[in-house]
Amino acid sequence: MAYGTGFEAMLVMNGLSKLAGIPCQSTAVPAQEKVANMYVDYVSSDKHSESAKTNYLLSRYEDTKHKIKSDLRKQFGLDNDDRPTTAKEFAHRILSGKYVLPTEKEEELMRNQYYCGWSVVDSIKWRDPAIKEDKDGFKLAETELNDESEKVHDTVMIKDHDTALAAIQAFKDWKPTTKA
Numbered sequence: 328m329a330y331g332t333g334f335e336a337m338l339v340m341n342g343l344s345k346l347a348g349i350p351c352q353s354t355a356v357p358a359q360e361k362v363a364n365m366y367v368d369y370v371s372s373d374k375h376s377e378s379a380k381t382n383y384l385l386s387r388y389e390d391t392k393h394k395i396k397s398d399l400r401k402q403f404g405l406d407n408d409d410r411p412t413t414a415k416e417f418a419h420r421i422l423s424g425k426y427v428l429p430t431e432k433e434e435e436l437m438r439n440q441y442y443c444g445w446s447v448v449d450s451i452k453w454r455d456p457a458i459k460e461d462k463d464g465f466k467l468a469e470t471e472l473n474d475e476s477e478k479v480h481d482t483v484m485i486k487d488h489d490t491a492l493a494a495i496q497a498f499k500d501w502k503p504t505t506k507a
Contacts, residue, residue: 384483384491391499392476403465404458427452468503475501
């Protein structure tokens with residue numbers, strides 16, 4: 328037997344049993360047989376395979392819903408755009424006016440909260456100033472999203488996997504009727 332398969336423990340236990348005068352019988356199943364049976368049961372289980380596919384589709388559905396909701400928050404002015412990551416992008420955003428400066432109160436709050444590693448650039452909101460915050464519009468769009476996502480979720484849970492995948496792919500292109 329190979330090292331690490333429990334053979335050493337069996338030898339120790341047999342030795343202790345002999346010292347104690349207790350007869351010992353081994354009921355161990357050979358390691359190769361255990362692995363082979365475990366592998367066959369794992370692969371041949373249709374129930375497991377179906378469950379894995381459904382879990383995968385649920386994950387795809389949740390990721391898609393999260394991305395749509397994140398995009399809606401930006402569309403309705405509730406979240407900022409991504410920050411510039413290069414000097415060129417930073418200069419372009421400043422020159423094109425795609426930023427909003429913080430109020431004095433917001434800047435003071437940032438300064439007090441992050442006094443060591445704070446930079447004035449950290450308080451800039453990277454967004455198009457033409458997009459105004461619209462909480463009511465977002466709530467309406469979110470209600471539409473929830474209604475549509477419930478239909479997709481039901482499809483994933485009840486229909487076959489091909490139909491569920493098609494529903495998720497169509498859901499990626501979903502847009503609310505409410506406009507920002």
